[in-house]
Amino acid sequence: MNHWIIAPVVLPAMLAPIIAFVMRHDIVLSRVFSIAGTLLLTCIAMGLVSIAADGTVHVYKLGDWPAPFGIVLVLDRLSAMLVLVTAVLGLIVAIHAAATGWDTRGRHFHALFQFQLMGICGAFLTGDAFNLFVFFEILLIASYGLMIHSGGKERLRAGLQYVVMNLAGSTLFLFALGTLYASTGTLNIADLAVKVREIPVEDAAMIRVAAMLLMIVFAIKAALFPVQFWLPATYANAPGPVAALFAIMTKVGAYAILRIHTMVFGPDVPALSGMPGDWLYPAAVVTIAIGAFGVLGSTKLLQLIAFSVVGSMGTLMIAISAFTPEALLAALYYLLHSTFAAAALFLMADLVVIRRGSEDLRMLHPAISQNGLLTALFFAGAIGMAGMPPLSGFLGKLLVLDALRDPQVIAVAWTAVLGGSLLTIVGFARAGSSLFWRPAAIAAMPAEAPEPQVVAPPATSAVFAPAIAALAMLVLLTIFAGRVSGYLESTVAELFDPTAYIEAVLGTGEEE
């Protein structure tokens, strides 16, 4: 057993209480430990990716109990990659929070932040459905704290709505797991993959209920229609760096659908006969439409970005709903892209809002300090999110479109993806011009300006570095698209042929 597999869970889990108990009055010390810890997490994640890249599935048995009885953590290409994405995003967000001083506006930012990373990494690594629930709860309870970080009326109200929504979702998750356990007698994902395939079509009712309940639960996390309505209010009211970190939270839902609904309830399972895809597809189409019209109708900057996240989740899900290897490759590439695109936009928007004092797009403000640099960043982020060349959004959407060539879906799917992209471009262009260009035009009218804007503290490069780093990830994804898609190709092959995973977990082959 390779003990590094549990490191992404243990490291933040140890760090968080130390930061909370020992360093709570020393913001510098907690910043140093939080950023250093996240850096270490990134190094560990890179190590895990190189371990997983050879294609063997590594299993970590907690307490050394054999697999269907004990809880296992499983490291394969998919989970290693997503842990790395989480760590890199966490590093970017932690530096942003420290550089902009968000972490001083409330208590315990870094402790909650580390707990959040622990939950996300755990959810990606676990090989047990009930353990997935537990890690979901860890990441959720940390996210409740981060969501209402630094308080404020609107933020608390949005936070309350977010908590209620997710508590209802957790209850549904438990009902789903109960149904699953009652019909299969196991909650280990590898064991489930075996047992579900043995269920005859006549007894499929229970397992279908469980599959669809689980899909609803993950759809809540992934903000899929009709359970997407919590996302715009939550993301638009969360503190900037937290909203950027939440970019990976929707992906946890997408990951869970990928993992559970390909390996356990895959299209080859006789009892389900491809039902998850049939339901996912229309939901994804409607989600794209909601995201696109939301972008067009938003009057606030953060709301606009939040709706563009909804739209990108729709694009991701429409690719997943096809459940073919090409489509899942496209979905995974788009998942990587949209995580960093959303994070870059939220970090950039945070800088704009701090300078501008208001995020309302309808009101004209005098030009903000460092207008040129922010304009360039917003332009690059919007290009990435809308899916225009040359950034990775274009490649991602191209892959998605290419994978959806099935004559049954091509008309609706292409219309949705292309139309959604067009509306997103229009929405971002309008927001960008009212944020950055019109202020320059009214600068000539001095009488209009009510009072001098609060002059933002002169931004150092540290303030801009995280947003630029997130954009740089998009550039890297574009440049190394060939290598990334090569890695993703073998990842998808693993998902569609879970024998290696099952053998490794259940120990039908030899272990250690």
Place this chain on the structure above:
Amino acid sequence: MEIVVASTIGILTAGGVYLLLRLRAFPVILGLSLLSYAVNVFLFATGRITIDAPPILQDHGEHLTYTDPLPQALVLTAIVISFGMTAVLVLISLGSFLESAHDRIDMIGEDEAETLEVDE
């Protein structure tokens, strides 16, 4: 026995969902508690209902019937988590109530909330 357990779960769930739809902080908290009770009983029943049996498999004794221990462990985890979550929810809704002076949990505008207050 089955009918008692099944109808308990049903009634608790129905009550929970009804209270959840009231969209006011206190009923919603009660509704979520009822839902979590319902799911706890439900999880308990997923290991099949066996009465008067130990949760241990005994090879040699005369107790060849046993009750499934795994759902009991799951329920314990679920109880602890839902207990903690309810505490967090109570504090956040209290904070939200003190900040915004009303306890609606849908994100409607201020004036709209006031009109609704007057209507009720």
